[in-house]
Amino acid sequence: MTSPKMATSAKFTTFNKNTAYVIPVTKKSDKLVIGETNIEISDLAGVDLVGVGVSAELESLVRLSAPNGATYALLGVGTKPLTKDDLRNLGGAIARKLASFKDVVIGLPTSDSSETAVIFEGVALGSYVHTKYKGLTKGAEIKLQTVTVISSNKPAAAALNQISILAESVRLTRDLVNMPGLDLYPESLAKAVQAAAKGTGVTTQIWNEERLAKEGLGGILGVGQGSSRGPRLVKLEYKPKVGKRHLALVGKGITFDTGGFSMKAPLNMLGMNFDMTGAASVAAATIAIAKLQLPIRVTAWLCIAENMVSGTAQRPNDVIKARNGMTIEVLNTDAEGRLVLADGLSLASEEKPDFIIDVATLTGAVQIALGTRHAGIMGDQEAVDEVRGAAEEVGELVWQLPMASELRSLIDSEIADIANVKMGNTTGQTIIGGLFLNEFVGNRAKGEPDNIKWAHLDIAATAHNEGSPYGVVPKGATGSYVRTLVALAKRIG
Numbered sequence: 001m002t003s004p005k006m007a008t009s010a011k012f013t014t015f016n017k018n019t020a021y022v023i024p025v026t027k028k029s030d031k032l033v034i035g036e037t038n039i040e041i042s043d044l045a046g047v048d049l050v051g052v053g054v055s056a057e058l059e060s061l062v063r064l065s066a067p068n069g070a071t072y073a074l075l076g077v078g079t080k081p082l083t084k085d086d087l088r089n090l091g092g093a094i095a096r097k098l099a100s101f102k103d104v105v106i107g108l109p110t111s112d113s114s115e116t117a118v119i120f121e122g123v124a125l126g127s128y129v130h131t132k133y134k135g136l137t138k139g140a141e142i143k144l145q146t147v148t149v150i151s152s153n154k155p156a157a158a159a160l161n162q163i164s165i166l167a168e169s170v171r172l173t174r175d176l177v178n179m180p181g182l183d184l185y186p187e188s189l190a191k192a193v194q195a196a197a198k199g200t201g202v203t204t205q206i207w208n209e210e211r212l213a214k215e216g217l218g219g220i221l222g223v224g225q226g227s228s229r230g231p232r233l234v235k236l237e238y239k240p241k242v243g244k245r246h247l248a249l250v251g252k253g254i255t256f257d258t259g260g261f262s263m264k265a266p267l268n269m270l271g272m273n274f275d276m277t278g279a280a281s282v283a284a285a286t287i288a289i290a291k292l293q294l295p296i297r298v299t300a301w302l303c304i305a306e307n308m309v310s311g312t313a314q315r316p317n318d319v320i321k322a323r324n325g326m327t328i329e330v331l332n333t334d335a336e337g338r339l340v341l342a343d344g345l346s347l348a349s350e351e352k353p354d355f356i357i358d359v360a361t362l363t364g365a366v367q368i369a370l371g372t373r374h375a376g377i378m379g380d381q382e383a384v385d386e387v388r389g390a391a392e393e394v395g396e397l398v399w400q401l402p403m404a405s406e407l408r409s410l411i412d413s414e415i416a417d418i419a420n421v422k423m424g425n426t427t428g429q430t431i432i433g434g435l436f437l438n439e440f441v442g443n444r445a446k447g448e449p450d451n452i453k454w455a456h457l458d459i460a461a462t463a464h465n466e467g468s469p470y471g472v473v474p475k476g477a478t479g480s481y482v483r484t485l486v487a488l489a490k491r492i493g
């Protein structure tokens with residue numbers, strides 16, 4: 001399934017059978033009214049909008065019959081001027097709610113071509129459903145083939161190309177993240193990423209267990225040693241001829257997180273196939289950056305393992321050694337994300353990039369702090385500001401948590417350099433995760449300065465949408481923050 005075809009048409013001509021025509025609904029002096037539109041609406045003149053259930057609420061949509069066997073789709077557009085984010089979300093809602101039509105015509109006014117483009121972006125991102133695992137029963141279907149905006153503000157070919165590249169990368173992320181752990185395991189994730197990168201200008205290296213041992217990646221090996229399906233590290237590189245800056249992306253890629261011997265309760269274990277979202281997101285972003293030929297060098301490090309229980313799994317109290325030489329006392333095998341990222345951040349740091357961002361479904365606590373629509377962001381202030389700026393540009397939500405250094409001593413270890421958790425502690429768990437990761441960036445473990453800007457994005461609450469779809473976000477894997485990463489590469493490149 002790919003995105004529908006997008007077109008603009010300067011004028012409305014006639015109603016076509018089986019086609020949906022989107023008409024805005026707003027309020028004037030507290031009364032529901034049809035908003036500005038270039039679609040013929042004389043047939044709606046006598047309709048009691050309230051009576052037929054129409055609402056001005058953003059994203060609400062009611063269908064009425066239109067001439068020639070066509071359909072009016074009365075879309076709530078709120079009462080305030082529409083922002084770009086609103087338009088993107090409306091595009092998403094249109095794609096989802098009118099998915100049963102092959103052709104949709106949108107009669108929303110746009111003031112320039114970037115507004116038309118953002119509606120298209122919403123359509124491309126919103127037209128996604130996960131049906132791969134439906135067998136005899138039929139899942140929701142997207143029949144949408146063409147979406148036409150009636151407007152003379154036609155986006156340039158380059159803008160449309162960018163939309164399709166971004167949507168494809170978000171789709172790739174969602175497809176990978178939605179896969180059950182049965183089918184997606186370290187080797188198959190690594191291979192899927194390699195296949196997706198082929199022909200895009202991104203080179204791929206896959207390190208197997210032997211190589212992981214040779215390279216001293218004790219974190220990834222420790223977490224992966226309990227599974228019959230061994231861990232992997234994937235290094236993706238995009239090296240354009242132009243561009244002086246180097247961005248490193250590090251992703252948590254736990255293909256299933258049982259918790260290991262510090263096992264999760266059954267209810268908490270559900271959904272833990274999403275624990276590889278960070279790795280999928282950084283891979284998809286790297287591919288998009290390469291396809292867009294952005295002038296910045298990008299290296300992505302995917303830290304991939306399956307966190308299982310077996311006779312070979314790591315035990316609580318084991319001590320492992322990360323790539324940077326730091327020893328870690330594993331008090332809780334369920335805090336495994338930080339163990340694999342310790343290696344990834346160390347490796348990334350060795351190349352002395354200008355900027356490192358790691359992306360991880362790291363802590364359940366981030367959902368308690370921020371709810372389900374904001375990712376937690378921490379790290380060096382300058383880096384956090386850049387990521388926040390990038391997220392704002394593309395309409396994704398992040399919220400900063402402090403690097404509260406007074407919590408760092410909670411993870412002092414009596415026997416190793418650091419512990420992965422403080423047992424029994426419920427205070428600031430997301431922050432402690434960030435403080436732990438900080439130790440593996442640049443020369444920080446030694447207390448020496450480095451020239452790396454680092455940010456950590458905790459996407460544990462936003463990777464997966466268990467509620468109803470909204471805006472451009474479907475049910476299940478969201479693919480959120482892939483576009484933020486691409487925008488970040490644009491800003492710092």
Ligand code: BES
Nearest residue numbers: 334335336337361362363364365421460
């Ligand atoms: N993968 C989980 C985090 C998670 C929890 C993601 C819920 C999505 C939804 C992570 O590996 C984990 O288990 N973290 C622990 C850390 C704790 C032991 C400090 C957690 O959040 O409970």
Ligand code: ZN
Nearest residue numbers: 257334335336
């Ligand atoms: Zn865990």
Ligand code: ZN
Nearest residue numbers: 254257275337
């Ligand atoms: Zn995890």
